[in-house]
Amino acid sequence: MSRHQQREGTGRPGQPPHPAADVPATGAARPTRRTVLAATAGLTAALAVQGTGTAQAASRHDDRSLRALISRMTLQEKVGQLFVMRVYGHSATDPDQADIDANLEEIGVRTAAELIEKYHVGGIIYFAWAHNTRDPQQIADLSNGIQKAALAQPRGLPLLIATDQEHGIVCRIGKPATLFPGAMAIGAGGSTADARTLGRISGAELRAMGVNQDYSPDADVNVNPANPVIGVRSFGADPDAVARMVAAQVKGYQGSGVAATAKHFPGHGDTAVDSHTGFPVITHTREQWETLDAVPFRAAIKAGIDSIMTAHLQFPALDPSGDPATLSRPILTGILREELGYDGVVITDSLGMEGVRTKYGDDRVPVLALKAGVDQLLNPPSLDVAFHAVLDAVRSGELTEARLDESILRILRLKARLGLFDDPYTTRADVTRTVGTEAHLRTADALAERTTTLLVNKGNLLPLSRRSHQRILVVGADPDSPSGTTGPTTGVLAAALNELGFTATALPTGTAPSAAVTDQAVAAARDADAVVVATYNVTAGSAQQTLVERLAATGRPVIAVAVRNPYDVAQLPAATAVLAAYSWTDVEVRAAARVVAGRVSPRGTVPVPVQRADDPEQTLYPIGYGLSYRRH
Incomplete structure (x- = not known):
C-alpha cells in the first residue's frame, strides 16, 4: 500500500493496521447482524x-x-x-x-x-x-x-x-x-x-x-x-x-x-x-x-x-x-x-x-x-x-x-x-x-473521568486499596500511540498508578504475547499484589486471553483495562475486574488509573451491546450497562 493510501484509524500510510485489528480470529464466535440490529433499533430528532x-x-x-x-x-x-x-x-x-x-x-x-x-x-x-x-x-x-x-x-x-x-x-x-x-x-x-x-x-x-x-x-x-x-x-x-x-x-x-x-x-x-x-x-x-x-x-x-x-x-x-x-x-x-x-x-x-x-x-x-x-x-x-x-x-x-x-x-x-x-x-x-491551555487540559481530564466504564468487579475488588494491593504489575498491549501522545500504554498506566501512591512496574507483553513472554509475566506476577492488563481486541483462543487466564491462575487479582473495544470483556471471564477505556491515548488511560485507585467513581456505561462469547445470540451487557462505587 503506497503512502497516499492513508488509514484513518492507524498510523503512517504504507504500514499495516494496528496489531490485532477488530476482526475476530478464525472460528471465533461473534454477534450476528440480526442480534445487534435488534438491540439498537430507534429513531431520533436533534436540532x-x-x-x-x-x-x-x-x-x-x-x-x-x-x-x-x-x-x-x-x-x-x-x-x-x-x-x-x-x-x-x-x-x-x-x-x-x-x-x-x-x-x-x-x-x-x-x-x-x-x-x-x-x-x-x-x-x-x-x-x-x-x-x-x-x-x-x-x-x-x-x-x-x-x-x-x-x-x-x-x-x-x-x-x-x-x-x-x-x-x-x-x-x-x-x-x-x-x-x-x-x-x-x-x-x-x-x-x-x-x-x-x-x-x-x-x-x-x-x-x-x-x-x-x-x-x-x-x-x-x-x-x-x-x-x-x-x-x-x-x-x-x-x-x-x-x-x-x-x-x-x-x-x-x-x-x-x-x-x-x-x-x-x-x-x-x-x-x-x-x-x-x-x-x-x-x-x-x-x-x-x-x-x-x-x-x-x-x-x-x-x-x-x-x-x-x-x-x-x-x-x-x-x-x-x-x-x-x-x-x-x-x-x-x-x-x-x-x-x-x-x-x-x-x-x-x-x-x-x-x-x-x-x-x-x-x-x-x-x-x-x-x-x-x-x-x-x-x-x-x-x-x-x-x-x-x-x-x-x-x-x-x-x-x-x-x-x-x-x-x-x-x-x-x-x-x-x-x-x-x-x-x-x-x-x-x-x-x-x-492551544493546550491548563483550563483545556483540565477539562479533557474531567471529561475522560466521566467515560471510563466498569463492567466486572468480582468481590468488590475495586477500588484498589494501597494497604492490601500496594505492589502492582502492569502488563499488556502497547499499540502504536496516536499522533503526539506519550505512550506506551503500559508505561502510562504504571506511571499514573505510581502518582496515585501505588508501586507499579510496567512489563509490556504486546497484542500477541509469546509463551516465553507470558511465562515472564506470570513469574513477575508472583511478586505483585495485583496485576493490571491492558487488552486490545481480544479474541477467543488468543494469546491475550491465555495471558489473562494464566495470570489469574497465580491467585493474584487481575484487572483488565480494554484499551480499544469494550467487546474484550466477553473474552475475559478469568479477570477479577474489567474496565473499558475505549482508547489507549494518555487522557483515557490516566482516567482509568484514577478509577482503579478510587480517586473517581466509574460513571460510564457501554454505548454498544456486548454479546456472550459462547452464544453471540445472547446479550452479556446491554447498552447502558455499567457498575460504579464510591470514591475513596
Missing part, C-alpha cells in the same frame, strides 16, 4: 443552530458576488478548486529535503506553495506522517504560509485547511494540543454537553493553528463488533444516542469557526471489511437504513453541518448498480441532496483507498464522483491524473462547466461562512492563548 459570527462573515459574500468571482475563474482554476490534497513538509516554502523529494515523487512539485500555484487546489489536508504537524506554532506558520501562497495567486482564493482530528484513536495533531477521549468514550459518558465542549475546545485550538475544517464527527452507527475501521470511532450502536452526540459536536466545532464533517455517508457502521484495503458491502434494507444509518446524518443536517464525507462501500438497497456510494448519483444526489435536503459541501473520503479504486481506474473515479454529486475530491493517488481527467471531461462534454460551478459555489460559500475571505490568517499569539 441545532450555527454560530452567528460565521453567518455575519458569509453575509458580506452573498451568492451574487461569489458567482461573479466564479465567472472570472479559468477552467484550470475551477478544476483545482475541487481538490483537497496532501503535501509533505512543515513549511509552505522551505520544507526539509526529504519532504521535497516525497513531494516531487508523488505530486511533481517541491512545496505546498508550488502545489497551489500549479494546481490551484481549493484545500490541503494535514497529516502527522507528512510532517505537517510538529507543534502548534509550526502548524500555524504552515497554515499562514499556505494562505499567503493562495492569496498571491491571480484569483486570491483562501484555502480550506483540513485534518482528521476525531480524538481518541484518530488524532493528527498531538501534544501540547489538548487531546480528548474518542467518540465511543463520549458515547459512554452520555453527555451531549461534553460532546459539545469537546467540539468547542478542539475547534478553537484547530482554528488557532489555522485549520478551518475538521473531518469529524463520525456519524456511523457501529452495530458490527467486527468492524475493522469504525469501532470506537463511533459514538455507539443506538442511532438516537449517536444522533444527539453528532449534533452536539457539530454545534461545538462550528461555534468555534471550524467546519465540521459528518462521515461516512450513507453509513459505515455495519462492515467487516476495511474500505482502505477492500470494498465493503452494507446489506441493510432501505427500512433499516432509514431507522439506523440515516438518523445521525439527518441530525447533522438539522444542526447545520458544513460538510459531509462519503463512504467507499456498496449499499445495494440504496443503489443496486454495485458502485461505491462515493460514485453513486442515486445515493449522493437522489438521497442526500434531494430526499434529505442537504445543500452543503460533499467531500469524498480519500481517493487513494481501495474501496473506491476496485471497480474503476484512477482517471475515472474523480469524474464519476463529480457526476454523482460530490464537491470536493480528497487526496487522489495521482493529482496530475485526477486533475487532467476532470479537465478532459469538461472539454469533452462529459461534465459541464456549469456542473463545476455548482460545486465551486458551495465550496466558496463555506469559505465565506468561515470568514476566510476577510482574514484567513492566525497569529502566534492566538496559538499561545488557545
